[in-house]
Amino acid sequence: MSNMKDVAREANVSVATVSNFLNGKKVRPKAAKDIDLAIKKLNYVRNNTARFLKTQRSAFVVFVVPSVWSPFFSELTFWVQKYLDNLGYKMVLCVSENDYQKEKSYVTMAEEQRVAGILSISYSDLTSHVHSDIPLVSIEKESTGQFSLVSSDNYEGGKIAAKELSERNIDKYIFIGSANHSSVEMNARKAGFIDYCNNHGLKFEIAEVDSRKNDKKKIKNLIDEISNNGKKYGIFAHTDEIALILTQEFQDAGLKIPEHVQIIGFDGWKLTPDTHLTISSIRQNIEEIAKTAVEQLHKEMEDPDHREISRLMIPVAFRAGDTTENK
Amino acid sequence: MSNMKDVAREANVSVATVSNFLNGKKVRPKAAKDIDLAIKKLNYVRNNTARFLKTQRSAFVVFVVPSVWSPFFSELTFWVQKYLDNLGYKMVLCVSENDYQKEKSYVTMAEEQRVAGILSISYSDLTSHVHSDIPLVSIEKESTGQFSLVSSDNYEGGKIAAKELSERNIDKYIFIGSANHSSVEMNARKAGFIDYCNNHGLKFEIAEVDSRKNDKKKIKNLIDEISNNGKKYGIFAHTDEIALILTQEFQDAGLKIPEHVQIIGFDGWKLTPDTHLTISSIRQNIEEIAKTAVEQLHKEMEDPDHREISRLMIPVAFRAGDTTENK
DNA sequence: GTGAAAGCGCTAACAA
DNA sequence: TTGTTAGCGCTTTCAC
Numbered sequence: 031m032s033n034m035k036d037v038a039r040e041a042n043v044s045v046a047t048v049s050n051f052l053n054g055k056k057v058r059p060k061a062a063k064d065i066d067l068a069i070k071k072l073n074y075v076r077n078n079t080a081r082f083l084k085t086q087r088s089a090f091v092v093f094v095v096p097s098v099w100s101p102f103f104s105e106l107t108f109w110v111q112k113y114l115d116n117l118g119y120k121m122v123l124c125v126s127e128n129d130y131q132k133e134k135s136y137v138t139m140a141e142e143q144r145v146a147g148i149l150s151i152s153y154s155d156l157t158s159h160v161h162s163d164i165p166l167v168s169i170e171k172e173s174t175g176q177f178s179l180v181s182s183d184n185y186e187g188g189k190i191a192a193k194e195l196s197e198r199n200i201d202k203y204i205f206i207g208s209a210n211h212s213s214v215e216m217n218a219r220k221a222g223f224i225d226y227c228n229n230h231g232l233k234f235e236i237a238e239v240d241s242r243k244n245d246k247k248k249i250k251n252l253i254d255e256i257s258n259n260g261k262k263y264g265i266f267a268h269t270d271e272i273a274l275i276l277t278q279e280f281q282d283a284g285l286k287i288p289e290h291v292q293i294i295g296f297d298g299w300k301l302t303p304d305t306h307l308t309i310s311s312i313r314q315n316i317e318e319i320a321k322t323a324v325e326q327l328h329k330e331m332e333d334p335d336h337r338e339i340s341r342l343m344i345p346v347a348f349r350a351g352d353t354t355e356n357k
Numbered sequence: 358m359s360n361m362k363d364v365a366r367e368a369n370v371s372v373a374t375v376s377n378f379l380n381g382k383k384v385r386p387k388a389a390k391d392i393d394l395a396i397k398k399l400n401y402v403r404n405n406t407a408r409f410l411k412t413q414r415s416a417f418v419v420f421v422v423p424s425v426w427s428p429f430f431s432e433l434t435f436w437v438q439k440y441l442d443n444l445g446y447k448m449v450l451c452v453s454e455n456d457y458q459k460e461k462s463y464v465t466m467a468e469e470q471r472v473a474g475i476l477s478i479s480y481s482d483l484t485s486h487v488h489s490d491i492p493l494v495s496i497e498k499e500s501t502g503q504f505s506l507v508s509s510d511n512y513e514g515g516k517i518a519a520k521e522l523s524e525r526n527i528d529k530y531i532f533i534g535s536a537n538h539s540s541v542e543m544n545a546r547k548a549g550f551i552d553y554c555n556n557h558g559l560k561f562e563i564a565e566v567d568s569r570k571n572d573k574k575k576i577k578n579l580i581d582e583i584s585n586n587g588k589k590y591g592i593f594a595h596t597d598e599i600a601l602i603l604t605q606e607f608q609d610a611g612l613k614i615p616e617h618v619q620i621i622g623f624d625g626w627k628l629t630p631d632t633h634l635t636i637s638s639i640r641q642n643i644e645e646i647a648k649t650a651v652e653q654l655h656k657e658m659e660d661p662d663h664r665e666i667s668r669l670m671i672p673v674a675f676r677a678g679d680t681t682e683n684k
Numbered sequence: 685g686t687g688a689a690a691g692c693g694c695t696a697a698c699a700a
Numbered sequence: 701t702t703g704t705t706a707g708c709g710c711t712t713t714c715a716c
Contacts, residue, residue: 034709049711061686081711083708085712408693408694410693690714699703
């Protein structure tokens with residue numbers, strides 16, 4: 031493949047002139063024409079590897095994501111790619127499958143490639159493996175605080191859930207978290223729910239369900255309580271997944287939804303798309319998450335020396351489904 | 358950031374020794390230890406930009422795909438990424454949204470970055486814009502023949518569809534293509550269907566439907582024919598999308614599926630996942646497509662000078678759904 | 685505006 | 701084995 035030197039020779043100018051021409055600087059018209067011709071004749075394509083080595087910049091951003099197959103992640107990937115593309119960045123897609131070793135190797139790769147930035151949505155704390163000063167923005171998952179975070183506003187989501195339930199004649203409020211997956215996010219959702227209940231004098235309870243074990247016993251007790259007790263229950267489940275399990279168990283036990291129990295979930299990535307039932311849910315704004323994360327990363331990549339670590343909360347909203355009454 | 362020279366100085370060896378050490382060649386034990394220490398002390402990370410500039414190789418593969426949001430493409434993206442990763446390649450994800458300008462710019466980017474290869478699934482013929490000798494493997498879409506192609510075996514799919522229908526007491530066979538999207542693939546599916554029918558003395562007809570205009574008239578005529586005519590019809594639709602439209606129109610008109618009409622579609626990427634009805638369909642083996650494409654590309658990247666252009670057909674299979682009778 | 689030349693960080697040939 | 705050095709293809713001073 032031909033290089034700049036070849037082009038310069040062909041056009042009877044120096045490499046510097048070719049470089050200037052290619053970078054939009056002023057060259058005399060005759061030179062411009064000759065260079066243009068030479069480029070076409072030699073089929074010259076500028077080598078960005080060399081360019082970036084010299085300028086110490088890169089157009090690549092590494093995106094680490096647990097999966098790309100589920101609806102949540104594929105939508106997120108779509109928007110992240112789109113917003114990166116708009117800014118002229120190329121996305122290196124790294125699917126971690128929640129494998130810590132893979133995540134680590136992706137970070138290493140990113141550093142070795144001197145990429146411009148890293149965008150990651152990771153369960154483990156891969157941030158501690160970033161040796162360099164490559165800007166990193168973490169999505170959804172709380173990190174150690176040395177990197178920016180973009181997350182749905184989980185606390186506000188908990189409050190919205192409680193508020194929506196309270197507008198539907200509920201007698202008793204229950205938050206159901208997941209026993210096997212305690213996290214900063216869950217606690218925020220829980221806290222929002224509790225705070226709203228407390229501030230509005232609503233009676234509530236806290237429970238947990240292990241979504242892997244399916245926790246039949248706990249659910250059975252709950253079903254008994256609801257059945258033997260004419261009251262109307264309102265449940266806020268930490269995830270749509272849990273909400274779905276509860277809904278199915280309740281229905282199997284003959285409870286009517288939303289007549290006896292109303293359930294609100296929280297939009298997540300675990301749900302398969304072929305579920306017929308529509309769960310009322312707190313919906314995450316995936317496009318906004320992607321947009322915000324890319325913009326934050328962009329800022330930090332533009333000026334890596336004075337980076338400002340931010341914690342950005344993206345608003346969530348209630349989406350009515352089949353598991354709550356119409357207002 | 359520190360470089361190899363710094364490490365060499367710190368370890369009292371030459372850069373060549375550091376380079377050798379890093380590339381797994383033999384160095385004396387003492388040197389190895391010193392270098393190791395120096396690397397840790399200086400937080401050295403090898404610069405692959407420089408490495409690849411020197412060696413004229415790259416670890417990146419550009420993957421151009423129309424979308425990443427639909428089930429077909431997100432699954433394809435998943436497998437492509439996985440198989441590339443297994444071979445040590447990094448995927449640069451380029452979502453074209455069927456925009457020709459974008460596709461072109463992605464090819465340019467790939468050439469400027471001197472990536473190792475390109476994997477593309479594109480409607481337009483972006484292959485004519487490849488100036489360099491970067492290996493390219495095209496998925497699903499027929500190209501000009503100067504690059505390798507990996508595709509589902511559409512012809513065989515057409516035969517399988519006819520065969521499956523013929524085992525279900527059909528009186529009259531119909532192939533329905535799409536009027537707005539004639540393509541090499543459609544013709545192959547049609548040819549397979551026709552050949553099977555001819556070879557087995559089955560009476561068939563060919564029709565077309567414009568899935569954008571929803572072509573009510575043609576469908577109406579078909580419905581009248583089926584209704585007024587006690588015969589059992591068997592339809593092979595060019596895509597699941599068309600199969601779905603037909604199914605819904607038939608049902609709305611009071612026809613019973615699969616009692617009056619049986620329908621087989623062809624697995625495609627346009628279908629949204631929230632469709633309740635399961636269409637009997639010729640299923641594409643997405644993982645196998647991805648695997649084969651990556652393997653072919655790998656071969657061509659390993660030895661770019663004697664590349665062999667291949668046309669690789671991936672077997673398809675019948676998947677029974679609700680629109681055909683059980684055998 | 686242009687050209688000569690240094691140098692980004694690395695690998696590889698060659699000499700020691 | 702190890703060190704010296706040229707050079708991958710580009711950008712960027714700096715003198716003209």
